[in-house]
Amino acid sequence: MRKPLLLEMKRIRKPVLERKRMIMTTVPMVLARRMKMLKKNRKKQMRRKRLKVLKKKMTEKS
Structure with a gap:
């Protein structure tokens, strides 16, 4: 029971980081x-x- 929970936590944490990274890279592009x-x-x-x-x-x- 403990292992899936850890996986879930990881899965939850990852998209947030991805989103942050995306925002960091796209700010200049958005401005442009x-x-x-x-x-x-x-x-x-x-x-x-x-x-x-x-x-x-x-x-x-006319």
């Missing part, structure tokens, strides 16, 4: 990803603005 997303969003917004302006011009012409 966030920056990328911001850049992408900014680009999208710029494009949307440009399209809006174009549409306005088109409607003014």
